[in-house]
Amino acid sequence: MKNLPRILMIIAAFGVLSLFVFPMWRISLYAPQYPDGVTMYIYINHIGGTSPGTLQNVNILNHYVGMKMIEPDSIPELVYFPYVVGALSFLALIAAAINRSKWFLFWGILFFVLAAFGLYDFYLWEYDYGSNLSPTAPIKIPGASFQPPLIGRKVILNFVADSFPHTGGILAGISGVLAFVAWWLKRQSKSHA
Amino acid sequence: MKFDLLIFKKTVQALMFGGFMLLFACQPPSTGTGSAGVLAGDAAxxxxxxxGEHDEFYSFMSGGFSGQVTVYGLPSGxxxxxxxxxxxxxxxxxGFNEETKPLLNTSYGFVPWDDAHHPELSQTNGNTDGRWLFINGNNTPRIARIDLSVFETVEIIEIPNSGGNHSSPFTTENTEYVVAGTRFGVPYPQKDVAINSYAENFKGMLTFIKVAENGEMDIAFQVLLPxxxxxxxxxxxxxxxxxTFFTSYNSEEKNTLLEVSxxxxxxxxxxAVNWKKAEEYIAQGKFKEVPANYAHNVYDEHTHTATSTMKKTVKVLIPSECPGLVYFLPTPKSPHGVDxxxxxxxxxxNGKLSADLxxxxxxxxLTAIENEAxxxxxEGVPVLKFEDxxxxxxKEPGLGPLHTEFDNKGNAYTTFFISSEVVKWKVGTWEVLDRVPCYYSVGHLMIPGGDSKNPQGKYLVALNKITKDxxxxxxxxxxxxxxxYDISGDKMKLLLxxxxxxEPHYAQGISADRIAPKSRKIYPIEENRHPYRTMGEKESKVVREGNIVHVYMTSIRSHFSPDNIEGIKVGDKVYFHLTNLEQDYDVPHGLSVMGANNAELLVMPGQTETLLWEPQRVGVYPFYCTDFCSALHQEMQGYIRVSPAGATVPLKWSLGEEEAEI
Known part of the structure; x- marks a missing residue:
């Protein structure tokens, strides 16, 4: 299996591209009067939900405590993220073509640096929505924060909020790991040669 | 004296005994109606x-003189x-908002009430399929169709040449037709004649209404009978x-004191009407197209509006010209249900005045027809011989048999009005297996699927006319x-x-899994085609056309847009067209305006409805949301200012601080 590292890099390229198809992340809100939960799916280019009305429903819930409306049109990341992801996938293919362990390592590091930036950015948005509240909010609760968890589960007033990576995010994460595997395999084969 | 005392004592004893007997005789006989005594096992x-758990069956009951249908869960009731x-x-x-008024239109104009009798579920291959529920209006002959994905009335068709649409709607095996048979003979065509010319001038019409794939009804033909x-x-x-089989009474053709005559x-x-034969005669053109005038009202789920169309002719088949179309089966005496x-x-x-069933x-x-016996x-209808x-x-199952339904084990269950009981008997051997009392005077009964090919026989519901104590x-x-009643065992058991x-005349039952998964949660707003819809708050506005004012209004938790309106004048006709922008389950908004001469609106998510308000007096009048929608529901309110007829107050509307003006 001399070509295995290259194949892994090609798989990684497609794994990253899956972000165009599957949601990167999901945030679910649960309360007794929402027996099915309210789930938002965060894609690299839009925000979806279990129904076409989900985002509107979340915004209606949020407005009681003065949170800003989530308006996908006003989130620039949803515009440029697709280019970043496309470029990353393209770089993985170039790395596979060059077939040098160094390139695999470089791509793997690049991936995780970008992923870390992405998560930090996500955190900033969550912080902004959760703490930057309107002074005219109908319901004010001193000291309360409505920031959803970056990853994991948190109780926010009467809701339980879940935040976890979804199919696209998981596949992309695996792609990053594959690059390191490719790098390691390539090095192994070189040292044996 | 001693002797006298003895006599006195004996006399007292006798009087006391007699008095006791008298007292005893005044007690009514025990009829065993105490519910606790009747219940066997753990009925509760x-x-x-x-x-939080769901019932196993839906039950649709006619509201009788309420004109409505009620939906119950079984077994909980x-x-x-x-x-x-x-x-x-x-x-x-x-019937108060502008969108549903046309549903109640008839050839007599707007008729806001009827006597709703027999609900009937649509069927596929003889099984209830959970698409629609049909029900007849008896007084001003009509049939309505309810869409069971939304549980709303979506169509009503009037039946011409009829008086009292009682033997209706009773679907065919694949909902090819629903039927309507007139309970009252009426002159045909309607004319000014002496009532006692009944036998000569009056007719009885049976009507077959075709049901299209999408559910829409259309009168296919009528059969002219005595x-x-x-x-x-x-x-x-x-x-x-x-x-299709229709029972009849008054074969005496009398027009007065019918209880005797x-x-x-x-x-x-x-x-017995052979409707496949009727289709052949229609195809051959052997019908008379006669003038008629009847309303066909259809509600469109995209415009959220009903339209009423008057139809002008109907096809009539005359039995003497269409051999093989109808036969009469002699049946004792004044049969009610035919099952x-x-x-x-x-x-x-179910010969309601007969001792037997x-x-x-x-x-x-079929053999008798073949032998022409x-x-x-x-009047051109062959009468078959009873014994054939x-x-x-x-034999002697009870008094006053009215209606029979079936289980899935070859048993039949018949209600007896006079003896107030349900009797279980075996189809084929005709032996009586069990009987249970009803409290009191049972009319119809219902077993889920009990008039279909595959009854879901587990429960029986008896519909009682009298409750007294x-x-x-x-x-x-x-x-x-x-x-x-639980009918899963050999003996029927009263549960609830x-x-x-x-007055529920009849009911239909169906297992919940045939309806619940298809039940709609919202109307998608993007499919709204109402001519006065408002697709977002920014599009809300007020438009004046002479003295008619259209308010394009939206609702979303927890405000109306606009919520302040000025420039309305006494004598205006104000139409509030409220679009509910919500797209979440179970979030309707209501709208009521002070002094409105109709009712509230109750608008489902994604729907538009219209309230007509005619301001009578100068002033400022509040309006508000009537259906508790959110934590800020009580704040969901607004004002409309009414100026004198000739005033020059400009038309203005607003929400929050912004204000629009023309």
Whole structure:
């Protein structure tokens, strides 16, 4: 299996591209009067939900405590993220073509640096929505924060909020790991040669 | 003296004994109506549906003189919804808002009430399919269709040449048709004649209404018959598919004191109509196209608006010109229900004044027709001989048999009005197996799927006309009731007794899984095609056209847009077109305006409805949301300012601080 590292890099390229198809992340809100939960799916280019009305429903819930409306049109990341992801996938293919362990390592590091930036950015948005509240909010609760968890589960007033990576995010994460595997395999084969 | 004392003592003893006997005799006989004594086993747990859990069956009950349909869960007997059908309903604005008014249009204009009798579920291959529920309006002859994905009335068709649409709607095996048979003979065509010219001038019409794939009804043809009173109907199934059976009384053709004059003949008739034959005659053009005038009203789920169209002709088939179309089956005496068993072979004629219960055999009927063994002919309709068609008789089962349904084990269950009981008997052997009392005076009964090919026989619901002492009294008018029996074993067991709305004449039951998964949660806003829809708050506006003002209004938790309106004048007609922008389940918004002469609006997510408000006096009037929608529901309110007729106050509307003006 001399070509295995290259194949892994090609798989990684497609794994990253899956972000165009599957949601990167999901945030679910649960309360007794929402027996099915309210789930938002965060894609690299839009925000979806279990129904076409989900985002509107979340915004209606949020407005009681003065949170800003989530308006996908006003989130620039949803515009440029697709280019970043496309470029990353393209770089993985170039790395596979060059077939040098160094390139695999470089791509793997690049991936995780970008992923870390992405998560930090996500955190900033969550912080902004959760703490930057309107002074005219109908319901004010001193000291309360409505920031959803970056990853994991948190109780926010009467809701339980879940935040976890979804199919696209998981596949992309695996792609990053594959690059390191490719790098390691390539090095192994070189040292044996 | 001693002697006298003895006599005195004996006399006292005798008097005391006599008095005791007298006292004893004044006690009514024990009739065993105490519910606790009747219940066997753990009835409470059999009907207990724990909080948050769902019932196994839907039950649709006619509201009788309430004109509506009620939806109950079984076995719990919990009421879920009243579906307004033939009567206006302020709770939902039905018949009050501009969109649903056309549903109640007839050739007599707007008729805001009717007497709703027999709900009937649509069927596919003889099984209830959960698409639609049909129900007849008896007084101003009509049939309505309820869409069971939204539980709303979506269509009403008027039946011409009829008076009292009682033997209706009773679908065929694949919902090819629903039917309507006139309970009252009426002059045909309607004309000014002496009432006692009944036998000469009056006719009885049976109507077949075609049901299209999308559910829409259209009168296919009518069959002109003698002016008997056509009472109930059922269509054949399996081997008898293609036939519909109608009971009749008043074969005496009398027009006064019917309780006596229409109860004289030993036998009245079941009219057996071969509707497949009728289709052939229609295809051959053997019908008369006669002038008529009847309303066909259809509600469009995209415009959220009903339209009413007047239809001007109807096709009539005359039996003397169409041999093989109709036969009369003699049936004792004034039969009420006519019920076809799940195999399609047996046709039960519930002769309500008869001591026995007559069951006709479909295959014997076919043989008799083939042999042309006719007793006589009435107005071109051959009358078959009773002994040639009778398949069996249940001997002396009770008093006043009204209606029969079936289980999935070859048993039949018949209600007896006079003896107030349900009697279980075996189809084929005609032996009585069991009987249970009803409290009191049972009319119809219902077994889920009990008039289909595959009854889901587990429960039986008896619909009682009289309750008297069964519940806490509520003045002179007390409720009718339903009683639930477990019929899974050999013996019927009374489980539950619950009040009903209006007078349930009949009911239909269906397992919940045939309806619940298809139940809609919202109307998608992007599919809204209402001509006065408002697709977002920014599009809300107020437009004046002379003295007519259109308010394009939206609702979303928890405000209306606009919520301040000025420039309205006394004498204006203000139309509030409210679009509910919500797209979440169970978030309707209501709208009521002070002094409105109609009702509220109750607008479902994604829907638009219109309230007409005609301001009468100068002032500022509040309006508000009537359906508790959110934590800020109480704040969901607004004002409309009314100026004098000639005022020059400019038209203005606003929400929050922004203000628009023209």
């Amino acid at each position: 747990s059999a009907v207990y549906v724990a909080p 919990r009421l879920f919804k009243t579906i307004p059908v033939f009567s206006v309903d302020g709770e939902k604005g039905y 002016a008997f009173d056509y009472d109930l109907a059922h269509s054949g199934k399996g081997k008898s598919h293609g036939w 229409a109860s004289q003949n030993d036998k009245d008739f079941i009219a 076809v068993d799940p195999t399609g072979e047996y046709i039960v004629g 007559t069951v006709h055999s479909f295959s014997k009927m 006719f007793e006589k002919e009435i 068609v009778v398949g069996g008789v249940v 069964r519940y806490l009294p509520t003045g002179p008018e007390v409720c009718h009731s339903a009683q639930l 007794d619950f009040p009903t709305m209006g």
